[in-house]
Amino acid sequence: MILDKDWKLDQERLNRITEKIQERIAELEPEVADLQNQTGEIRKKFWEEVTVNTSTDEDFGETYYSIKQQEALLSERERSYQLRLQQWKSMKRLLQSPYFGRIDFREDGMRSNEQVYIGVSSLVDTDFLNFLIYDWRTPIASLYYDHSPGDAYYDTPGGRITGTMELKRQYQISDGKLQNVIDTSVTIGDELLQQVLGKSAGSQMKSIVASIQKEQNTIIRDDKSHMLIVQGVAGSGKTSVALQRVAYMLYKHRERLKADQIVLFSPNPMFNSYVSTVLPELGEENMQQTTFQEYLEYEIDSTLRLEDQFDQIEYVLLEQSTLEYEARLRGIEYKASVAFLKAIQNYAVWLGKEGMRFNSIRFQNRDLITAKQMEAQFYSYDISISLANRVSRLQEWLLKELTLLERKERNKLWVQDELNYLDKEQLAVVFNELHKDKGVFDFAEQYEEIQEKLNNKRRRDEGDFDYAEREEELLLQMVVNKHFKPLKRCVKRMLFIDIDELYAQLFDNFEAYKLMTNETNVPELWSTICILTKEKLRRLELFYEDATPYLYLKELVEGIRTNTGVRHVFVDEGQDYSMFQYEFLKKLFPRARMTVLGDFNQAIFYQATELYEADSPLIQLYGESNTNLFRLLRSYRSTQEIVEFTKSLLHGGEDIIPIKRTGAKPVLSCADNRKELTVRMVKDIEALNSDGFASIAVITKTAAESREAFNLLTEQGCTSLRLITKQTPTFEKGTMVIPAYLAKGVEFDAVLIYDASSRMYHRESERKLFYTACTRAMHRLLLYATGKWTRFINTDSIDYT
Numbered sequence: 001m002i003l004d005k006d007w008k009l010d011q012e013r014l015n016r017i018t019e020k021i022q023e024r025i026a027e028l029e030p031e032v033a034d035l036q037n038q039t040g041e042i043r044k045k046f047w048e049e050v051t052v053n054t055s056t057d058e059d060f061g062e063t064y065y066s067i068k069q070q071e072a073l074l075s076e077r078e079r080s081y082q083l084r085l086q087q088w089k090s091m092k093r094l095l096q097s098p099y100f101g102r103i104d105f106r107e108d109g110m111r112s113n114e115q116v117y118i119g120v121s122s123l124v125d126t127d128f129l130n131f132l133i134y135d136w137r138t139p140i141a142s143l144y145y146d147h148s149p150g151d152a153y154y155d156t157p158g159g160r161i162t163g164t165m166e167l168k169r170q171y172q173i174s175d176g177k178l179q180n181v182i183d184t185s186v187t188i189g190d191e192l193l194q195q196v197l198g199k200s201a202g203s204q205m206k207s208i209v210a211s212i213q214k215e216q217n218t219i220i221r222d223d224k225s226h227m228l229i230v231q232g233v234a235g236s237g238k239t240s241v242a243l244q245r246v247a248y249m250l251y252k253h254r255e256r257l258k259a260d261q262i263v264l265f266s267p268n269p270m271f272n273s274y275v276s277t278v279l280p281e282l283g284e285e286n287m288q289q290t291t292f293q294e295y296l297e298y299e300i301d302s303t304l305r306l307e308d309q310f311d312q313i314e315y316v317l318l319e320q321s322t323l324e325y326e327a328r329l330r331g332i333e334y335k336a337s338v339a340f341l342k343a344i345q346n347y348a349v350w351l352g353k354e355g356m357r358f359n360s361i362r363f364q365n366r367d368l369i370t371a372k373q374m375e376a377q378f379y380s381y382d383i384s385i386s387l388a389n390r391v392s393r394l395q396e397w398l399l400k401e402l403t404l405l406e407r408k409e410r411n412k413l414w415v416q417d418e419l420n421y422l423d424k425e426q427l428a429v430v431f432n433e434l435h436k437d438k439g440v441f442d443f444a445e446q447y448e449e450i451q452e453k454l455n456n457k458r459r460r461d462e463g464d465f466d467y468a469e470r471e472e473e474l475l476l477q478m479v480v481n482k483h484f485k486p487l488k489r490c491v492k493r494m495l496f497i498d499i500d501e502l503y504a505q506l507f508d509n510f511e512a513y514k515l516m517t518n519e520t521n522v523p524e525l526w527s528t529i530c531i532l533t534k535e536k537l538r539r540l541e542l543f544y545e546d547a548t549p550y551l552y553l554k555e556l557v558e559g560i561r562t563n564t565g566v567r568h569v570f571v572d573e574g575q576d577y578s579m580f581q582y583e584f585l586k587k588l589f590p591r592a593r594m595t596v597l598g599d600f601n602q603a604i605f606y607q608a609t610e611l612y613e614a615d616s617p618l619i620q621l622y623g624e625s626n627t628n629l630f631r632l633l634r635s636y637r638s639t640q641e642i643v644e645f646t647k648s649l650l651h652g653g654e655d656i657i658p659i660k661r662t663g664a665k666p667v668l669s670c671a672d673n674r675k676e677l678t679v680r681m682v683k684d685i686e687a688l689n690s691d692g693f694a695s696i697a698v699i700t701k702t703a704a705e706s707r708e709a710f711n712l713l714t715e716q717g718c719t720s721l722r723l724i725t726k727q728t729p730t731f732e733k734g735t736m737v738i739p740a741y742l743a744k745g746v747e748f749d750a751v752l753i754y755d756a757s758s759r760m761y762h763r764e765s766e767r768k769l770f771y772t773a774c775t776r777a778m779h780r781l782l783l784y785a786t787g788k789w790t791r792f793i794n795t796d797s798i799d800y801t
């Protein structure tokens with residue numbers, strides 16, 4: 001706390017600033033309304049204001065310029081309107097809480113210090129010289145995050161500024177009133193942090209601008225690395241850092257970077273809704289958000305049914321250890337590996353010489369162009385031309401061939417038959433269409449004219465021109481064209497390449513695989529992996545682990561699609577992506593920088609990638625010199641007691657540092673049967689509710705267990721419970737039942753682990769899943785077990801009931 005005198009001074013300043021903000025709002029409001037009216041009027045009267053006359057070339061030119069002028073006026077007004085609206089919105093935001101920090105900084109060589117107030121956006125005094133509030137993203141504001149009182153510096157585009165920080169103060173302001181003022185000697189005082197962290201979890205993530213920690217600030221502001229990798233323990237603020245970093249980039253490069261040039265890959269669609277309010281809260285538009293699954297579904301032909309990541313994990317967690325199960329696990333691991341990536345690249349080289357597979361183009365039960373013909377044509381192209389370019393040449397050739405075949409087809413009997421079967425109404429429609437399409441006749445006319453000139457022959461007059469004959473001809477043309485159009489469309493969509501077979505042939509047998517890919521090592525149980533993969537494809541389905549390699553091969557053969565507009569790609573929960581996926585993202589967004597955030601201890605899927613270790617292949621993606629690695633070890637989400645418990649679940653969890661915020665120890669309840677436990681859970685949920693915890697999650701291992709928990713708890717009288725499945729679109733506050741893999745990335749006031757018994761979590765691979773589930777808890781963690789509890793639990797840091 002500070003002295004009363006200082007408090008009074010601060011409240012007075014706050015009143016002055018609030019007044020200025022109100023004045024600014026009062027000025028802006030009529031301006032915004034006026035500009036809005038003006039743009040509306042211009043739009044309404046757009047065509048009244050332009051002179052449209054196209055009689056002569058000159059008139060046409062004038063019309064063109066008149067339209068251009070009106071367009072320019074409209075876009076200038078719209079820009080001004082958007083700008084004022086933005087300013088008005090940021091003033092409204094400031095009004096609630098104009099600033100959260102202050103530093104008094106004396107630059108070396110200066111007599112007096114400057115009082116720097118920091119808020120979510122800048123406010124300049126009416127003289128346009130004096131900054132009353134600095135945006136948290138300005139260079140000088142980094143002093144607040146990076147230094148304690150004493151010697152300090154900050155970097156600007158013009159160089160480093162050194163000096164002394166004489167005061168560092170934090171404010172909590174709501175509705176224009178000072179709620180709390182703290183003078184601090186550390187970077188961002190633990191007191192404020194504890195207050196922020198002590199609050200309840202919401203259904204949406206909050207911004208952390210008022211309490212960004214030094215190590216987080218470095219990541220947010222790193223603008224040099226092409227690839228930035230953050231390995232951060234659970235609750236260390238990775239997602240928060242990612243979002244503040246987006247806001248920082250949008251501010252720093254506001255002249256050239258727009259929100260839609262940034263893409264965030266998130267773990268599931270529900271997570272998208274969870275983080276969607278952070279940027280608007282900071283006055284920025286949301287970046288694009290997607291999941292890798294969405295991307296796969298968009299790119300892979302819809303004739304194949306795609307398994308998703310969640311079905312895959314359900315299989316891994318639920319199935320028993322059969323030969324098939326073991327083979328699938330080995331397959332999942334291998335198909336995400338760098339070795340398989342190389343194998344596919346080598347395979348594409350081999351395909352350049354032999355082995356391409358095509359689909360014949362068939363029409364009315366006959367081959368129009370056979371796969372053999374395509375193969376012969378394809379391998380007739382010069383071998384030095386890349387695979388994808390040869391495919392594109394083949395595509396052109398096929399389109400030409402189809403046009404020739406289409407012409408020949410017009411004389412076939414079936415066309416005449418089809419013409420005869422057109423009923424009156426259909427004919428009327430067709431004729432109507434033909435006559436409407438006057439251009440066709442005009443073209444015929446022109447053709448005649450040219451013929452006349454070329455052959456120096458008299459042009460046939462009206463009487464000579466046999467419209468009936470022409471119509472018949474055009475009708476034939478139309479009938480055939482109608483049937484050939486879909487064929488051409490298929491060629492344009494590259495469906496003449498048999499990608500399914502190309503992928504399947506990789507799994508024929510080991511000898512062939514070696515020959516095609518140069519790979520000499522394959523995982524154990526390879527022949528079973530091959531059978532499983534081919535069997536799945538035969539059913540027109542694709543395992544999740546096959547989706548990315550399949551798409552990768554498809555792109556190597558058909559040419560890679562790129563998106564050059566995107567400049568920043570963010571990958572959250574980055575440990576769950578394979579190198580295949582990273583290679584993909586790199587190729588897909590060739591002009592983008594990448595930020596990957598993740599935690600290897602939460603790698604619950606089989607195709608995990610190590611982020612931080614020296615041998616991490618991810619570091620090689622853009623090369624070591626272009627990559628910057630960060631480690632976050634402090635965990636902000638959970639109380640000290642919960643962090644002590646969760647870190648003991650891990651091998652090597654000793655490095656994790658809890659924040660000094662205390663609460664109840666995790667509680668483990670054991671009982672002989674499930675019913676007894678469920679009754680206890682219902683009571684615990686009621687007690688948590690009456691303690692004011694509004695967001696409570698009962699976390700299970702699988703979806704089936706979630707359904708069971710939901711039914712039992714509801715039977716025992718637990719009301720307004722929500723069952724969360726992979727289809728649930730958004731998060732809401734309240735009590736929910738959710739499988740652990742869907743709770744990734746989010747947090748709850750209290751977490752109840754539905755079944756922490758050894759029967760449920762025993763395989764080593766389930767340790768991380770259990771850790772992920774427990775680390776979702778902010779304030780309270782309760783675990784339940786029938787029989788023996790899982791061996792991952794360390795009994796020292798827990799209470800029993």
Ligand SMILES: Nc1ncnc2c1ncn2[C@@H]1O[C@H](COP(=O)(O)OP(=O)(O)OP(=O)(O)O)[C@@H](O)[C@H]1O
Binds near residue numbers: 236
């Ligand atoms: N500097 C900070 N100030 C205040 N709160 C913070 C800060 N850093 C993180 N937090 C809070 O800690 C919690 C965890 O943050 P976040 O979800 O970003 O962590 P994470 O590393 O992505 O977690 P996980 O990997 O476990 O999903 C959130 O409630 C967030 O608001």
